[in-house]
Amino acid sequence: MIYATFVMLGLGTLCGVVLSVAARVFYVKQDPRIEKVEGCLSGANCGGCGFAGCSAAAVAVVEGRAKPNVCVVGGAESAAMVSEVMGVSVGVAEAPTAQNPCVGGHRAPVKYLYDGIKGCRAQSMLFGGQLRCEMGCLGQGDCVKACLFGAMKMGPEGYPVVDKNKCVGCGSCERVCPRGLLEVKTPSVRLLHFNQKDECLAPCRQTCPAEINIPLYIAQIRAGDVEGAVNTIRDRNPLLLSCGRVCPHPCETNCRRGIEDEAVSINQLKRFAADFEMNSGKRFPVSVAPSTNKRVAIVGGGPAGLSCGFFLRRLGHDVTIFEAMPKLGGMLRYGIPEYRLPKKVLDWEIQGILDLGITARPNVTFGLDLDLASLVAAGFDAVFLGIGAWKDSMLRVEGENMKGCYTGIDFLARAGKGESVELGRTAAVIGGGNTAIDCVRTLIRLGVEKVYIVYRRTRGEMPANEVEIEAAEHEGAEFLFLSAPVSVKGDEEGKVTHLEYLKMELGEPDASGRRRPVPVKGSETLLQTDMIITAIGQAPDVSFTEKTQSRLAQLKTTRWSTVDVDPRTLQSNIPYIFAAGDAATGPSLVVEAIGGGRRAARSIHQFLMGEKVASEPGELAKKLIPETIFDQVEGIERKPRCSMVELPVSERVHSFIEVDQVLTEEAARDESLRCLFCGRTCYTVETVEGDFPISLEAKKTRAA
Numbered sequence: 183m184i185y186a187t188f189v190m191l192g193l194g195t196l197c198g199v200v201l202s203v204a205a206r207v208f209y210v211k212q213d214p215r216i217e218k219v220e221g222c223l224s225g226a227n228c229g230g231c232g233f234a235g236c237s238a239a240a241v242a243v244v245e246g247r248a249k250p251n252v253c254v255v256g257g258a259e260s261a262a263m264v265s266e267v268m269g270v271s272v273g274v275a276e277a278p279t280a281q282n283p284c285v286g287g288h289r290a291p292v293k294y295l296y297d298g299i300k301g302c303r304a305q306s307m308l309f310g311g312q313l314r315c316e317m318g319c320l321g322q323g324d325c326v327k328a329c330l331f332g333a334m335k336m337g338p339e340g341y342p343v344v345d346k347n348k349c350v351g352c353g354s355c356e357r358v359c360p361r362g363l364l365e366v367k368t369p370s371v372r373l374l375h376f377n378q379k380d381e382c383l384a385p386c387r388q389t390c391p392a393e394i395n396i397p398l399y400i401a402q403i404r405a406g407d408v409e410g411a412v413n414t415i416r417d418r419n420p421l422l423l424s425c426g427r428v429c430p431h432p433c434e435t436n437c438r439r440g441i442e443d444e445a446v447s448i449n450q451l452k453r454f455a456a457d458f459e460m461n462s463g464k465r466f467p468v469s470v471a472p473s474t475n476k477r478v479a480i481v482g483g484g485p486a487g488l489s490c491g492f493f494l495r496r497l498g499h500d501v502t503i504f505e506a507m508p509k510l511g512g513m514l515r516y517g518i519p520e521y522r523l524p525k526k527v528l529d530w531e532i533q534g535i536l537d538l539g540i541t542a543r544p545n546v547t548f549g550l551d552l553d554l555a556s557l558v559a560a561g562f563d564a565v566f567l568g569i570g571a572w573k574d575s576m577l578r579v580e581g582e583n584m585k586g587c588y589t590g591i592d593f594l595a596r597a598g599k600g601e602s603v604e605l606g607r608t609a610a611v612i613g614g615g616n617t618a619i620d621c622v623r624t625l626i627r628l629g630v631e632k633v634y635i636v637y638r639r640t641r642g643e644m645p646a647n648e649v650e651i652e653a654a655e656h657e658g659a660e661f662l663f664l665s666a667p668v669s670v671k672g673d674e675e676g677k678v679t680h681l682e683y684l685k686m687e688l689g690e691p692d693a694s695g696r697r698r699p700v701p702v703k704g705s706e707t708l709l710q711t712d713m714i715i716t717a718i719g720q721a722p723d724v725s726f727t728e729k730t731q732s733r734l735a736q737l738k739t740t741r742w743s744t745v746d747v748d749p750r751t752l753q754s755n756i757p758y759i760f761a762a763g764d765a766a767t768g769p770s771l772v773v774e775a776i777g778g779g780r781r782a783a784r785s786i787h788q789f790l791m792g793e794k795v796a797s798e799p800g801e802l803a804k805k806l807i808p809e810t811i812f813d814q815v816e817g818i819e820r821k822p823r824c825s826m827v828e829l830p831v832s833e834r835v836h837s838f839i840e841v842d843q844v845l846t847e848e849a850a851r852d853e854s855l856r857c858l859f860c861g862r863t864c865y866t867v868e869t870v871e872g873d874f875p876i877s878l879e880a881k882k883t884r885a886a
């Protein structure tokens with residue numbers, strides 16, 4: 183017994199010694215911070231952070247695999263406590279949120295029905311999946327089930343929608359979506375995104391130079407979420423009030439509804455949303471990223487400069503706009519007349535952009551009041567040139583400098599500033615573009631009795647917007663087609679009395695594809711007029727490159743006097759100078775300048791953050807995705823598009839009151855219902871035969 187007791191004691195002692203030696207040999211010291219970090223986390227063990235509970239998240243933080251703000255439930259407070267434990271500063275970062283980019287209307291047609299399948303993942307693993315659409319949302323709601331914060335719900339159209347107020351950006355939905363469709367991104371990342379070739383893009387989205395998500399904002403209008411629609415538009419276009427009034431809407435050109443019916447009136451819907459905000463008496467909040475302490479000088483406060491400044495500011499940069507004129511707006515203010523875009527609307531729009539924290543320095547001309555060296559000395563890290571195309575082309579005919587002769591931009595700018603211009607009883611406007619038409623319609627409103635428009639080609643070749651040409655016709659302008667000025671005649675005081683022009687006929691097409699006007703010999707004709715306005719084209723004024731000894735003298739320009747930039751990045755040969763809008767493209771459209779402004783903002787952002795200035799591989803870059811361009815769509819029930827409500831001609835020719843009126847809420851909703859909510863291939867037309875939905879498939883053709 184005693185023996186056995188000693189044996190047991192001996193064995194016990196031996197085990198103790200072995201264990202204590204083993205403990206010393208195999209001891210793994212746990213970092214004491216893990217326990218402390220875990221104490222700072224919410225303790226919910228929800229997995230929303232992407233780790234298997236709070237302990238795993240704490241280990242990840244200490245090992246540097248996760249950031250102090252890992253806890254999506256604990257929020258800023260938890261992040262501050264974890265940072266203190268880790269000895270780092272919290273900093274300020276933008277919060278990501280989830281977004282489902284699929285607005286597949288009534289869903290894509292069904293391919294195969296599998297009874298009993300209730301999950302996206304299971305459905306996607308079965309042969310072919312259930313939906314014909316290869317890219318869009320399957321609509322079984324795996325993401326809704328995965329969201330621990332109640333931020334996802336099934337929308338009325340059968341696809342999930344995100345409640346941004348509840349979303350913590352944990353990424354659970356993104357992880358479970360078998361289509362890789364849901365994206366969890368910060369606002370900045372979204373602002374910097376450009377259309378990719380492999381995305382689900384309706385034709386309208388591809389043809390909008392600003393790349394607005396048109397189907398989404400129309401869906402939002404249809405659902406009564408006009409604030410959402412405004413935010414969708416504004417994420418790509420900060421000048422929605424202006425564009426809603428003056429954009430010639432290239433987006434409507436390839437609208438699929440237009441193949442069998444009239445295109446959706448997309449721009450009127452944009453205007454409806456934009457006016458809704460202005461008339462609501464408040465401004466919808468706009469996100470701005472934390473400050474980067476980088477400074478950018480924007481030269482020119484037109485659409486390109488305003489757009490570039492707006493996006494840079496939203497990305498957290500410090501922006502100052504230098505503008506030669508007394509007020510910002512560029513051609514929106516000094517070219518486009520009041521009856522198309524009222525100044526008070528423009529003022530409201532621009533103020534909203536400046537309110538984000540942008541400084542405006544009007545009455546400052548680059549190249550005269552300041553130059554590149556002074557901007558660099560003042561601490562600006564990059565410069566954007568958005569100087570537009572303000573130099574009018576001259577006719578180069580005898581007598582064109584006589585009293586009573588004006589150039590289009592000079593005339594419109596003076597009218598826009600409210601300055602008086604000596605008017606004649608008759609006036610001849612030379613040119614066929616928007617500038618010429620705006621001059622004509624302004625002259626009519628100012629009381630000139632007879633206004634001619636003299637154009638060397640025919641109506642079909644006029645570059646002005648069709649609606650503008652029609653409006654000028656209705657308002658009484660007289661068109662002299664196939665007429666090319668050869669001289670200006672005047673009296674002994676040097677005052678214009680006649681315009682001499684030659685009749686033309688159309689010959690072979692020129693480089694622009696339009697038939698070249700050829701003079702008819704001996705057809706000289708005199709037109710009696712006491713005022714002539716030349717509006718035959720404009721170019722950027724880049725004379726500041728010649729007037730300087732500084733680095734600016736090396737800025738490359740093209741033979742059209744535009745700033746020579748890389749078309750993908752809009753960076754010039756001087757790495758910290760970028761340009762967009764008319765200054766880079768030559769005279770173009772407001773929406774082109776806006777799209778260019780955002781593209782330049784991305785490049786400037788990359789430059790400021792020390793990244794490579796480059797576009798993303800796979801960007802669509804204004805090309806169309808051939809398989810999205812159909813030549814036939816079936817099942818369309820014809821319904822005329824909403825008509826533009828206009829001020830009657832008799833009222834408008836005597837005033838500068840706005841001509842085009844906004845849609846009512848009811849009309850806007852009706853128009854939104856005409857949208858097919860196209861995606862890359864799906865559109866929503868479905869009929870039910872028995873219980874089985876039959877897809878009425880669109881006929882696709884390869885674009886030429």
Ligand SMILES: Cc1cc2nc3c(=O)[nH]c(=O)nc-3n(C[C@H](O)[C@H](O)[C@H](O)COP(=O)(O)OP(=O)(O)OC[C@H]3O[C@@H](n4cnc5c(N)ncnc54)[C@H](O)[C@@H]3O)c2cc1C
Nearest residue numbers: 482484485486506512513517548569570763764770771772
């Ligand atoms: C009469 C007219 C009618 C038009 N109608 C339409 C239309 O209906 N729809 C449409 O889409 N487009 C229309 N356009 C075209 C459209 O207005 C332009 O494409 C657009 O404004 C270009 O924007 P931007 O910012 O590049 O240039 P701009 O709008 O020209 O702005 C350039 C700004 O830079 C400033 N600036 C220039 N030089 C300097 C300098 N050295 N220092 C400081 N500031 C400087 C100018 O004062 C101006 O404010 C029209 C153009 C004209 C002239």
